[in-house]
Amino acid sequence: MSVRSYIIDDRERKTFLLDREVLVSEDILRKEMAHIFGRCWIYVGHSSELGGPGDFRSRKVAGRPVIFCRDQAGEFHCLFNTCRHRGAIVCTQREGNARRFMCIYHGWTYGNDGQLLRVPGDDAYAEAFDKAAHGLRRPARFEDYRGFWFMCLDADASPLHDYLADAKDYIDLVIDQSPSGAMEIIAGVQEYDVAANWKLMVENSVDDYHLPSTHSTWLNFMANSGVRIEPPKEAGLVLPTKGLAVELGNGHFTTDNVNFRGRPVAKWIPLYGEAAKREIDEIRSELVSRLGEERAARVADTNRNLVIFPNLVINDGSSVTVRTFYPEGVGKMHVTAWALGPVEESENARARRLDAFLTFYGPGGFATPDDVEALELVQQGLANWSEDRWSEMSRGMGKESEQLNSDEHHLRIFWRRWNELMGAEA
């Protein structure tokens, strides 16, 4: 059954408007749980977080408490962290290594492959009681692309590989930083709440239009640190260099920008210090010899903010961050962010990567707190939604030339996909 559209997508008049009700309505949030989070592939974790057999991480994914773990044979699993007996959480540790997970309530014990191993006093059950049928439940689907593991609650969903569509090319570009093709999540997770609807974080993650106004103090800091911040040279640009917005299929999209802000791999800026020049040159040489000049330049000289629909962002910018977020109510989201780096990185290169991360990203960074402020101000302003109903998102629409990172083409891609999945007629 189709429902009314939440967007006005008028290609003739080159106007795109979004109904603000989608950012404030409890009914729509409930519907998103089924239509978006119940059907899409949702990021669970990275293979590097589980080094060997028995390693586990417990976390919430799409609001579900899960255990992301490896069994004794080293196979990866995603198990619902809920006892089959009476429903208690069975793994209370955040991370560790375990052969078994025991529910503290009545002692039901599961293997790290989810199988039910032990039921205290199981002689009191009738013969029909089948332990083999009482393993920990798990999401319908659990697949990875090059170490990025996703779950899907919809058994009929297309495989992850197909779902990711052209986003795979941009994941590859991030992984190409590593000589062995192995990236790892670095210790230290940033978890914080933002008092705003989760979809505002999707927009914010790729919207380069906001940089000069929201992040002028970051631009000042870069300039103070010796980075040349030149005025934009072409019509429509708001940043010193050109960047594009690229559609990747199935609601995924990315920015693809000529870098001006420095790259720990492998574009030196004065902020990194003179002593770093030599090693960054070496990293660059390795990229060129392995990938060729052209691909090496793609890896080193462009920065990209990638959105995997609906709620995974991989920002390959001042550093690499893997960030996911999930609604906790219509006006609140919980954000989880990690840093990602090549496994073979030297101690100094790793330190530089982490330092570069903090120049922009995270709750103590020089930019993210102002993003959070902007999103929270939007949410506060939306209290007037019923009298001031439509958000304007037409920037760059219908333009003959390429779509820029400072246009709103990529935001429209998100909202069109979201609108479609919510069952609305476009």
Add this chain to the structure above:
Amino acid sequence: MTAPVAAKDLVTRAEVEDFLYHEAALLDEWRLDAWQELLADDACYYVPSNDQLESDHRSALFLIADDRERIRQRIIRVQDPNCHAEYPKSRTRRMIGNVRILDVEGDLISVAANFVCYRFRRYERIREYVGSYRYVLRRCGDSFRIKERRVLIDAHELGTLGSVSFIL
């Protein structure tokens, strides 16, 4: 064996407390230029991620890992009206207690203290940052300079505390 005892005699808890209370007042009053005068030339300011309290900022992702120059830049930023997360500025109120001198080595004094920092902003809920401060102070005449300032937040995650956009 007598030297360490003599060194320990150079500093009293009351002196350290006076210094920390003074610092807290400067921070709560946003007198950040005066606060910077309390810092040594090689001062560092760290806030580890909530799950990495004992880690090194060179190998683990922190929330804040500033050297002296970065602190200078951070203060330029937070005093700018375009630092939106702190404009209007947060009102903060710090309570410091359980001050302990952990170690004295030469002119360096390691100090631990508990803190509660209440943060208020217009339209926003109260945020209570609870944790411990770890200082390395350097003796400087009849006062101290801060060589290292480490803030360990007790919460398992920042969660509703949101950002650390002010000097915690």
